[in-house]
Amino acid sequence: MGKPMHNTPMLDQLESGPWPSFVTGIKRLATDEGKPYQGMMVDLLGQLEHSYETKKGYWKGGTVGVIGYGGGVIPRFSEVAKNYPESKEFHTLRIMPPPGMHYDTKLLRDFCDVWERHGSGLIALHGQSGDIMLQGTTTDNIQPCFDELNEMGFDMGGAGPAVRTGMSCVGAARCEQSCANEQKVLRMLVNTYIDDMHRPALPYKFKFKVSGCPNDCMNSITRADMAVIGTWRDDMKVDQTEVKAFVAEKGRKYVIDSVVSRCPTNALSLNDDDSLEVDNKSCVRCMHCINVMTKALSPGDDKGVTILMGGKRTLKIGDLMGTVIVPFMKLDTEDDYEKLNEIAGNTIDFFAENALEHERTGEMIERIGLVNFIEGIGIEVDPNMISQPRQSSYVRMDDWDEEAQKWQDRKAA
Numbered sequence: 001m002g003k004p005m006h007n008t009p010m011l012d013q014l015e016s017g018p019w020p021s022f023v024t025g026i027k028r029l030a031t032d033e034g035k036p037y038q039g040m041m042v043d044l045l046g047q048l049e050h051s052y053e054t055k056k057g058y059w060k061g062g063t064v065g066v067i068g069y070g071g072g073v074i075p076r077f078s079e080v081a082k083n084y085p086e087s088k089e090f091h092t093l094r095i096m097p098p099p100g101m102h103y104d105t106k107l108l109r110d111f112c113d114v115w116e117r118h119g120s121g122l123i124a125l126h127g128q129s130g131d132i133m134l135q136g137t138t139t140d141n142i143q144p145c146f147d148e149l150n151e152m153g154f155d156m157g158g159a160g161p162a163v164r165t166g167m168s169c170v171g172a173a174r175c176e177q178s179c180a181n182e183q184k185v186l187r188m189l190v191n192t193y194i195d196d197m198h199r200p201a202l203p204y205k206f207k208f209k210v211s212g213c214p215n216d217c218m219n220s221i222t223r224a225d226m227a228v229i230g231t232w233r234d235d236m237k238v239d240q241t242e243v244k245a246f247v248a249e250k251g252r253k254y255v256i257d258s259v260v261s262r263c264p265t266n267a268l269s270l271n272d273d274d275s276l277e278v279d280n281k282s283c284v285r286c287m288h289c290i291n292v293m294t295k296a297l298s299p300g301d302d303k304g305v306t307i308l309m310g311g312k313r314t315l316k317i318g319d320l321m322g323t324v325i326v327p328f329m330k331l332d333t334e335d336d337y338e339k340l341n342e343i344a345g346n347t348i349d350f351f352a353e354n355a356l357e358h359e360r361t362g363e364m365i366e367r368i369g370l371v372n373f374i375e376g377i378g379i380e381v382d383p384n385m386i387s388q389p390r391q392s393s394y395v396r397m398d399d400w401d402e403e404a405q406k407w408q409d410r411k412a413a
Contacts, residue, residue: 003039003086005030006046010053029121037120040136043084044120050080064091064139066146070199072156073142089138090120094131094157095149096190099183099210100170101126110152118145128223129207130167131157155194161358162200163193163348166208169217177290178212179230179303180331186210188337189344196348203355206348213299214285220311220322225351225361226344227308227322232300235280242296247274259289304330307343309373310362320362323370325377327384346377 005027015021023045030041051057064075074092081088111132115121120136127133132154137145146156157165168186172178189208196202209220212230220227247255252270260268267282268289276296290297307329308322326343330336347361354376355364365373374381 002031002033003042005042006049008045008049011045011049026122032121035116035121037116037136039086040090040120041087041122043087044090044136047078047080047084047087050083059090064142066143066156068198069156071159071162072198074159087136090136091139091142093119093134093137093142093145094127094129094159094165095134096155096157096165097126097130097132099166099168099186100173102170102173107152111149114145114148114152118142118148126167129157129165130209131165156198158197158200158205160200161202161204162198162206163196163202164205164207165197166190166210167218167220168210169212171212175212176294177215177287177299179232179299180210180212180228180305182210182212182228182230184337185228185305185331185340188341192341193344193348202348202352204358204360206351206361208344213287215287215291221308222311222319222321223313224311224322225309226347227311228340229306229308230303231285231306231328232303233328234300234302236278236283236290236300237298238276238278239296239298240275243276243293244274246293246296259292262288264288304328305340307340309347310360310365312360312362315360316358316363317366320366322362323365324385325374325379327382343377343379350376 008023011023014023026041026045029035030038030045032038032041047058058079059076060079062075062077064073065071066073072094074094076090076092078084078088078090111123112121115123115134118137118141119134122135124133124135134145166186166189168182169175169178171180171182173183186208189210190197196206206226207224208226208228209218209224210228211218211220214229214231216227216229218224220229247270250258252274255270260270264286265279265282265284267279267284269277269279271277290299305326305328306324307326309325310320311322312320329340331340350373351361351364354368355361356367359367370385371381374385
């Protein structure tokens with residue numbers, strides 16, 4: 001007989017709706033008799049029910065880690081351990097996934113086996129940070145668990161005021177829109193700045209995210225202190241034969257309503273002969289038309305990356321999208337990759353020296369000004385360095401008074 005379940009009427013209600021509930025998953029683990037984690041999950045449910053009743057959280061932090069590392073473990077100690085002794089420690093290990101998050105089924109089974117031996121059996125693939133989140137283990141089990149995962153080739157992820165676990169999309173491995181070797185970029189950045197990940201010494205977190213095309217499947221523009229996004233700078237490729245086949249299948253009205261009229265810069269027009277005309281100078285690479293007409297339209301051949309800095313969720317100030325720091329950069333040679341790596345290193349160093357405690361890169365840029373930031377990381381000023389597209393026109397202002405007077409004269413007439 002395993003440990004008996006606590007009475008959890010409030011948690012039970014969370015299973016009554018039409019959507020899957022996390023409570024069901026935890027209950028399954030809590031009724032898994034014969035497993036070492038069964039009692040831990042029973043008391044976890046009991047403590048959670050207690051929190052719902054009192055409207056208070058009872059987890060507190062501490063210092064827990066593995067030998068030689070300063071981060072990667074999120075410690076949780078229960079303040080009501082007297083009532084729920086088997087969940088008195090419920091630490092989380094953050095494990096770095098492979099770039100593009102590639103696994104085979106054997107690897108996933110091995111992961112589950114390790115975590116069943118040393119933890120709660122509860123795994124999240126993947127957290128907002130991109131980590132493999134192994135949730136729920138004791139202090140004594142952290143080191144042996146990590147040792148086994150390390151033997152499998154995995155390393156601890158980032159936590160605390162450090163470089164965090166990076167993320168890259170699946171990219172060219174599965175996606176024909178890829179404009180860069182996103183997994184090579186991420187592997188290079190992680191390998192170079194691994195000490196800053198394992199030994200937290202920054203004012204606050206710093207995140208890399210790499211997306212292979214402007215679809216930005218990693219949400220890097222809103223989530224990453226340094227976002228690397230694949231793009232192209234020549235004309236979008238158009239296969240007119242496929243365009244006409246698409247129009248014949250879907251109809252002109254569908255193409256006009258769902259593709260042409262949805263271009264944010266009116267860069268598309270459908271000709272009378274059902275060919276598509278593209279004003280490439282107005283194209284902002286939003287990817288909508290390419291996503292809809294995947295056979296007919298594709299990225300250009302002159303591919304590279306755009307680098308943005310300062311994306312983040314709400315903290316000291318509201319949500320920020322990344323500001324364009326390098327509008328376009330080729331990644332054809334090892335020298336190009338080294339230049340990208342140097343930009344990352346200069347940014348981390350500048351952030352470490354100039355950011356306030358608990359301040360993200362985007363907030364630092366807002367506080368000290370973009371000019372000071374780009375000078376500090378050694379980047380030349382470029383008029384395409386913008387944080388809000390289409391709201392920063394860089395028009396000439398020396399003749400505004402004359403133009404305003406012409407408008408006033410016309411109005412008076």
